[in-house]
Amino acid sequence: MKIKAIGIILLLGMIGAGFTLFYRHYEYQTDFHTNSKELTDSLSLTIDTIAYEQKLYELPVEDKIVITDKIKPNQRLSEILLPHNIEYKYIHELAEKSKTVFDVRKLAFNHQYTLICKEDSLQTVEQMIYEIDPVDYVVFNLKDSVSVYRGAKPVEIVEKHLTGTIDYSLYQTMMDEGASPLLSHELSEIFAWQVDFFHIQKGDRFKIIYQEKQVDGHPVGIANIDGAYFQHAGNDYWAVFYQQGEKDSYFDEEGNSLRKAFLKAPLKYSRISSSFSRRRFHPVQKRWKSHLGTDYAAPTGTPIMSVGDGVIQEAQYKRYNGNYVKVRHNGTFTTQYLHMSKIAKGIRPGVRVKQGQVIGYVGSTGLATGPHCCFRFWKNGQQVDPRRQKIPSAKPIDKSEKENYFAARDAMMARLNALSFQHHLPKNLFEEVEGICIEELPYNL
Numbered sequence: 001m002k003i004k005a006i007g008i009i010l011l012l013g014m015i016g017a018g019f020t021l022f023y024r025h026y027e028y029q030t031d032f033h034t035n036s037k038e039l040t041d042s043l044s045l046t047i048d049t050i051a052y053e054q055k056l057y058e059l060p061v062e063d064k065i066v067i068t069d070k071i072k073p074n075q076r077l078s079e080i081l082l083p084h085n086i087e088y089k090y091i092h093e094l095a096e097k098s099k100t101v102f103d104v105r106k107l108a109f110n111h112q113y114t115l116i117c118k119e120d121s122l123q124t125v126e127q128m129i130y131e132i133d134p135v136d137y138v139v140f141n142l143k144d145s146v147s148v149y150r151g152a153k154p155v156e157i158v159e160k161h162l163t164g165t166i167d168y169s170l171y172q173t174m175m176d177e178g179a180s181p182l183l184s185h186e187l188s189e190i191f192a193w194q195v196d197f198f199h200i201q202k203g204d205r206f207k208i209i210y211q212e213k214q215v216d217g218h219p220v221g222i223a224n225i226d227g228a229y230f231q232h233a234g235n236d237y238w239a240v241f242y243q244q245g246e247k248d249s250y251f252d253e254e255g256n257s258l259r260k261a262f263l264k265a266p267l268k269y270s271r272i273s274s275s276f277s278r279r280r281f282h283p284v285q286k287r288w289k290s291h292l293g294t295d296y297a298a299p300t301g302t303p304i305m306s307v308g309d310g311v312i313q314e315a316q317y318k319r320y321n322g323n324y325v326k327v328r329h330n331g332t333f334t335t336q337y338l339h340m341s342k343i344a345k346g347i348r349p350g351v352r353v354k355q356g357q358v359i360g361y362v363g364s365t366g367l368a369t370g371p372h373c374c375f376r377f378w379k380n381g382q383q384v385d386p387r388r389q390k391i392p393s394a395k396p397i398d399k400s401e402k403e404n405y406f407a408a409r410d411a412m413m414a415r416l417n418a419l420s421f422q423h424h425l426p427k428n429l430f431e432e433v434e435g436i437c438i439e440e441l442p443y444n445l
Helices: 002-052 077-084 088-097 170-176 181-190 399-418
Strands: 064-070 112-118 125-131 136-141 147-152 156-165 205-215 218-232 235-244 247-251 271-274 277-281 288-291 294-297 303-305 310-318 322-328 333-343 358-362 372-379 382-384
Touching: 077 088, 077 112, 077 125, 088 147, 156 170, 170 181, 181 205, 181 218, 205 399, 218 399, 235 399, 310 333, 322 358
Parallel strands: none
Antiparallel strands: 064 112, 112 125, 125 136, 136 147, 156 205, 205 218, 218 235, 235 247, 271 294, 277 288, 294 372, 303 358, 310 322, 322 333, 333 358, 333 372, 372 382
16 A cells, blocks of 8 residues: 555656646747747847938938937037037038028027937047928038038828817917917917907817828928817807918808908008108107108098007007007007097097097107107017018908809818817816826716
């Protein structure tokens, strides 16, 4: 019995050892295949990376040292190239040859540059690439002979759409949705005459279908907005992009242009006594200075009209301006009317005025030698000569184009209506809302 027992124990031991060996062999084989796959994937990735990196900015970089950095404050070209074995005479030659391509004095802070260097101890620069913007770049070549040329990264146009409900501002809402900050500017430009973007209300909503410019999968700009809907203060506004003849613009659901033109002059009967000038001899102060306005001479009491729809921003008296009125037309354009004999009744800050509405009367108050209206014109916060500005046409859809336009309008409005408004939690909420972790909330909340 003892012998049998010993035999059984030995047999079980052998069986156990066999299973152990089999398991270890299986484990080894599994690990080998897993590790082999990981090694193969890694090798494949490395090979792909190497193949991709054979060229950079269309320049060969195989067996080269590539250094990428950003322009530091007030950094010059010589400060970048001198430490990399480039003599000053070559840097001077490079700067001279680049004058017709890119002014090297305009290297901008925080813009990226790349140095392609020889793979040696001196790391001699052969090419320097400076990114002017996300798309355009300039190549300073020092490899064989000194030369400079521009290049551009390939840009892909991708159609996208965005919807949103405003909590604080249009800009912040779009940023929260991950959109380009340029999109809010483009949308406000389209609806500049219909929506007062300085008084956006909580709950205003929008839908946009647009074309985004992308470089290497990253947004770099807005190619175009094809169609948009904006709901402001309970009113619905539509914008459809349409090319009419050689010009393209945005039109509403009735075919009316969303743009509005300005009157040519704020007075009906007048003559220009002094034009917009960066250097004019002032008749009162007796010195040369800028005259950033256009003077319309006319008899005292001649009505002065607002050149476009807008909201009164200022209406008061100041020492040099005399009686004057300033009108904000939209987020882009503002106009000002100086030296009035008096401001029209009811014209005060916050009042909305129409194009052609009388806002005051010609006079010579303030710093003036005779009765006239000094008309000043702002575009994007800069005073400009209104007679040199290309103001968008307010021409509606032509009769010959109406059938085609209405077909395009119906298609675009149907696409916009098919988009649903998304509601997202504000990013500045606490980690828990009424005891529920944010991570536990539904994704579509």
